[in-house]
Each structure stands twice: as structure tokens, then as C-alpha cells.
Amino acid sequence: MRIKIFTAPRLHEALAKVRQEMGPDALILDRQQTDSADGNQLWHVHAALDDSNESDHLQSAPDRSTTSQPAATPDTDAMHHHHTDATLERLERIVEGLGNKESVNLRQALGSADEQEAFDHLTTMGVSASHAFDMASDFSQQLPLGQKSIQWGNRINPQKEPCTLLFTGPAGCGKSTLIAKLAAHYSMKGVRIALLSTDTERMGGLDILKAYAGTLGIDFHPIRKAADADKIRMRIKSAQLLLIDTEGWSPRRDSNLKRQSDVWDALHCNRRILLLPANMDEEDGMQQLKHPAISKMTDIAFSRLDETQKPGKIINWSFASGLPMSYCSFGPEVPEQMGWLNAQGLTTLLSRHHRESMA
Numbered sequence: 533m534r535i536k537i538f539t540a541p542r543l544h545e546a547l548a549k550v551r552q553e554m555g556p557d558a559l560i561l562d563r564q565q566t567d568s569a570d571g572n573q574l575w576h577v578h579a580a581l582d583d584s585n586e587s588d589h590l591q592s593a594p595d596r597s598t599t600s601q602p603a604a605t606p607d608t609d610a611m612h613h614h615h616t617d618a619t620l621e622r623l624e625r626i627v628e629g630l631g632n633k634e635s636v637n638l639r640q641a642l643g644s645a646d647e648q649e650a651f652d653h654l655t656t657m658g659v660s661a662s663h664a665f666d667m668a669s670d671f672s673q674q675l676p677l678g679q680k681s682i683q684w685g686n687r688i689n690p691q692k693e694p695c696t697l698l699f700t701g702p703a704g705c706g707k708s709t710l711i712a713k714l715a716a717h718y719s720m721k722g723v724r725i726a727l728l729s730t731d732t733e734r735m736g737g738l739d740i741l742k743a744y745a746g747t748l749g750i751d752f753h754p755i756r757k758a759a760d761a762d763k764i765r766m767r768i769k770s771a772q773l774l775l776i777d778t779e780g781w782s783p784r785r786d787s788n789l790k791r792q793s794d795v796w797d798a799l800h801c802n803r804r805i806l807l808l809p810a811n812m813d814e815e816d817g818m819q820q821l822k823h824p825a826i827s828k829m830t831d832i833a834f835s836r837l838d839e840t841q842k843p844g845k846i847i848n849w850s851f852a853s854g855l856p857m858s859y860c861s862f863g864p865e866v867p868e869q870m871g872w873l874n875a876q877g878l879t880t881l882l883s884r885h886h887r888e889s890m891a
């Protein structure tokens with residue numbers, strides 16, 4: 533048994549250190565909070581690792597190095613698989629247990645019953661335990677959530693500064709609808725708008741936006757290849773707001789990404805917004821954040837907030853992506869049911885959802 537103390541300014545950071553060094557088998561024995569010499573708080577987590585598991589493993593695994601048969605027989609292979617399956621199963625149980633334990637530890641480390649209740653609300657809404665721990669105090673006082681910790685995007689002001697916004701994300705996430713909402717919203721304010729779409733290869737890909745452009749009396753241009761970008765930009769050079777729709781991506785059509793990203797580069801967009809549907813499973817969303825196009829994005833936006841019981845996952849996604857939060861969409865109606873996320877809005881979103889789920 534190896535025991536070590538891990539120290540960090542915040543509890544979840546100390547717990548992360550434990551996992552990093554000792555792995556998922558580590559047991560949390562104790563945690564304490566102290567004040568450091570400079571008056572800041574420090575967390576000390578006592579963790580233990582049972583090294584004897586490793587020698588168990590060595591004894592029970594078939595020792596291939598000393599065997600006289602060079603090739604594994606089907607029997608030893610089956611034994612080996614069985615052993616690996618059992619180990620994996622055990623590991624899964626430990627990881628799950630540790631996850632729950634970490635959540636319990638974080639909850640217990642909160643100062644008051646109000647904060648613990650806020651922690652419970654936030655985790656029920658889908659906020660991860662470590663972010664819920666950091667936000668519990670603000671939420672319990674109904675203060676704006678994540679004002680300092682979350683990255684917030686800069687709102688556009690096309691009347692003052694022309695801008696080009698591109699939207700992308702998984703297929704069907706609501707890109708065209710959000711662009712139609714923005715187009716309607718800003719055209720009502722008298723902003724000169726043009727719409728472009730690189731969604732030219734799919735049957736019907738251009739249709740929705742083309743129809744909205746017709747209704748709103750706005751210029752609309754499909755753009756097929758990077759070489760057309762200059763010509764089209766010349767034709768719409770008086771536009772103050774250029775909104776660009778894309779076909780987005782799906783695992784089956786990634787070959788198209790190169791063509792799309794060449795067009796994006798040629799259009800010199802100053803904002804490239806990743807749109808994730810909030811009704812997507814949190815893990816699936818995390819997978820989306822590994823997509824190669826993510827490195828080119830400047831902001832993250834969320835759609836379908838009306839279709840999830842766990843809107844708090846958008847906090848986890850935005851921390852994981854490192855991208856600032858921007859627009860949100862919470863219904864299919866154009867131009868309503870759209871907004872710009874800020875700390876106050878996020879608090880309202882999570883409080884309202886909580887009240888509704890309690891009702």
C-alpha cells in the first residue's frame with residue numbers, strides 16, 4: 533500500500549493529481565482544507581494505492597516468457613481474455629465508484645447546506661461535479677454563474693463593425709435555423725445582411741435558407757468552391773453582416789471537410805461558431821469536440837436547449853472545448869427562441885429547468 537498527500541488550491545485539482553499519478557485504483561482516504569502562508573486556501577487529499585494488485589496480476593497471468601511453447605494455445609488465449617475481461621470489469625467498477633466518491637467528497641467539502649443543495653441542483657441539471665462544486669456558492673445566492681470562470685464571447689455589433697459569422701457543427705444541429713433567426717433579428721434592426729451557404733452538395737441543403745432569404749428580401753448566394761469567394765464577396769461588399777451556413781459534418785461525410793474548410797479560409801470569417809445540440813448525449817458531444825475542425829473555431833453555441841433535461845452539460849462542453857460561449861437557441865420558431873448566453877442567462881436557464889423538473 534502506497535500513501536501520498538496531494539495538494540492544490542482547489543479540491544478537484546488535488547483529486548485530478550491523484551488520478552494522474554496513481555490512476556483509477558487510487559482510494560481517497562481523507563481530505564483537509566488549510567490556509568497557506570499567503571492566506572490562500574489549500575486542499576490536501578490523502579490517497580492510497582494498493583500495489584499488491586499488480587503482483588496478483590503477475591501471478592495469475594499465464595507466464596509466456598518461460599513456456600516452452602512459442603505460440604499461445606487457444607486455451608491460454610481464452611484464459612488471458614477471461615482475465616482481461618475480469619480486470620476491465622473491476623476497473624470499470626472502481627472508476628464508477630471513484631466518480632461517485634469524488635462527487636460525494638466534493639459535496640461534503642462545501643461550506644453550508646445551501647451550497648450542498650445548490651450542488652445537488654447543478655449536478656441534477658447535468659453540470660459535472662467539479663464545476664458544480666466551483667459554482668455552488670454563487671448558485672445558492674442566485675448570483676450570475678461562471679462570470680469569471682467561464683469564457684464569454686464578445687457580442688457582435690454589425691452597425692459599428694461589419695462581421696462575418698460562420699456556423700458549423702454536427703449535421704442537423706440547427707445551423708440554418710439559427711442563421712435564419714439572426715438574419716430576421718438583424719434585418720428588423722435595419723442591418724444590411726447577406727447570406728451564403730457552402731451546403732451545396734446535399735439534396736435540399738440550400739432550401740431552408742434560400743426560402744428565408746426570399747421572405748426577408750436578403751441576398752443569398754450558394755458558394756461551391758474557394759475560388760468563387762472573391763467574386764461573391766465583391767457582389768455583397770456593402771453587407772454589414774455576412775452569415776455563412778455550412779453543411780456541417782457527419783462521420784460518413786468527412787471527406788467533404790477539406791473542400792468546406794478551403795471555402796471557410798477563402799471567406800476570411802472573423803467568427804467561426806461551433807453549434808452543438810443540447811439534447812445530444814454529453815459523451816457524444818465530447819466526441820464532437822475531438823473533430824479536426826474544432827481547432828479552427830472561435831466560439832461555441834448551443835441549440836435545442838428546449839429539448840433537454842440536462843442543460844448544465846453545456847457548461848462541461850464549453851470548459852472542455854476551451855471556446856467562449858455565444859448564441860443559444862431554444863426552439864424552432866424564427867426569429868424568437870434565440871439569445872446570447874451570459875452569466876445571468878445561464879443562471880436563469882438552470883434555475884428554471886430545476887423548478888420545472890421539481891413541478
Ligand SMILES: Nc1nc2c(ncn2[C@@H]2O[C@H](COP(=O)(O)OP(=O)(O)O)[C@@H](O)[C@H]2O)c(=O)[nH]1
Nearest residue numbers: 703704705706707708709835836861862863864
Ligand atoms: N426544438 C428545437 N428545434 C430546433 C432548434 N433549432 C433547430 N430546430 C429544428 O431542427 C431541425 C433541423 O434544423 P436545421 O436548421 O435545418 O439544421 P442544420 O442541418 O444544422 O441546418 C429543423 O426542423 C428545425 O426546426 C431548437 O433550438 N429547438
Ligand SMILES: [Mg+2]
Nearest residue numbers: 707708731737
Ligand atoms: Mg442546414
